[in-house]
Amino acid sequence: MQDDLQQAVQFAVDHESLWDRHVDGAWGVHVNDPPPWNRLLGPVHDRGPASGTIAVDGRVLAAWGEPDRADLTFSVAKMYLALLAGVAHDRGLLPDVDEPVRVRVPGIGFDDARNAAVTWAQLLQQTSEWQGTYFGLSDQADHYRAVNFAAPPDGRKGDPRPLQRPGSYWEYNDVRINQLSLALLHLFRQPLPEVFREAIMRPAGASENWQWVGYDHAWVEIDGRRMQSVPGGTHWGGGMSVSANDQLKVAQMLLDEGAVAGRQILSREWIARMRTPCEIARFYGYLIWLNTDRKIFPSVPASSYFGVGAGSSFTWIEPERRMTVVVRWLNPAAADELFGRILHAVDALHAA
Structure with a gap:
């Protein structure tokens, strides 16, 4: 019933993120890092209120807060990197995700003995165990990283961890994701925000009211053009600022298996790969969280x-109900109950 939907929305409003709305307060992920990694490297901005939108078959059933406000979405940007990898695959730039990264993009940190075996698929599944620095930021910064939806690590954040064979260990590591972004930049030889705009956002019907920026010093020159490498989140600043309504357009494209208004903008094959559980971390696909076994x-x-970002931001795709949901600035402890309430409300509407 409509009352159930309103109650679900009120629950989201009542369980707003514990983060301050202003960046000079208790705000961000970097504040929990040990020195020297507990500082911003790129721009950030204040956040809006608890916001979101719920749609079934593309029809919006409810919206709250400021769904048109472009807000930082943190690690939901990882899902966007996976979409860009799919664009590269569909264009023939990345025909084999199991190929070592160094084969197509040599000279950017994958050529030494430690990293020579790292593949695109391992980076997309967060099993690469890549070791190195991304514009001076060491992968060690995210060793023993704790995340809400995975088992706790057995070490202290930022301490050096004995690395395993690439592909044999799962770790949520933002530096390695940023290194994937750098590799994609060299693969496309074009700034990733430009590719994302022309390949995904405009075809999906999103607005132009978004931006994806990098760290202040994260610039490279490719084919004589100076380009900024963008991160897969906002751990150390920068990242993707985008509205809930624009994120809903991307979610709808995923729900429709890459099609928008009858046009295939991303292959069904790639989306199926994104949703395939990683063998050693079955709750994870290609930079998306899976609800395998409802765990x-x-x-x-x-x-x-789901696309999940700190703060917390969620993009939820539910194929069985033809439902897409974007939730911004939710206390993550309330996420499962909120999603259950939304599901119940949508089912009740359908049954009415």
Whole structure:
């Protein structure tokens, strides 16, 4: 019933993120890092209120807060990097994700003995164990990283961890994701925000009211053009600022298996790969969170999958219900209950 939907929306409003709305307060991920990594390297901005939107078959059922406000979405940007890898795959730039990265983009940190075996698929699944620095930022910064939806690590954040064979160990590591972004930049030889705009956002019907920026010093020159490498989140600043309504357009494209208004903008094959569980971390696909065996969010179906960002931001795709949901600035402790409430409300509307 409509009352159930309103109550779900009120629940989201009542369980707003504990982060301050202003960046000079208790705000961000970097504040929990040990020195020297506990500082911003790129621009950030104040956040808006708890916001979001719920749609079924592309029809918006509810919206709250400021769904048109472009807000930092943190690691939901990882999902966007996975979409860009799909664009590269569909264009023939990345025909084999199991090929070592160094084959197509030599000279950017994958050529030494430690990293020579690292593949694109391992980077996309966060199993690469890549070792090095991304514009001076060491992968060690995210060793023993704790995340809400995975088992706790057995070490202290930022301490050096004995590295395993690439592909044999899962770790949520923002530096390695940023290194993937740098590799994609060299693969496209074009700034990733430009590729994302022309290949994904405009075809999906999104507005132009978004931006994806990098760290202040993260610039390279390719083919005589100076380009900024963008991160897969906002851990150390920068990242993707985008509205809930624009994120909903991307979610709808994923729900429709890469099609928008009858036009295939991303292959079904790639989206299927994104949703395939990693063998050693079955809750994870290609930079998206999977609800395999309903372990992450017990209140919603196993078919659901998510882009998740600190703060917290969620993009939720639920294929069985033809439902897309974007939630911004939610206390993550309330996520499962909120999603269960939304699911119940949508089912009640359908049954009415």
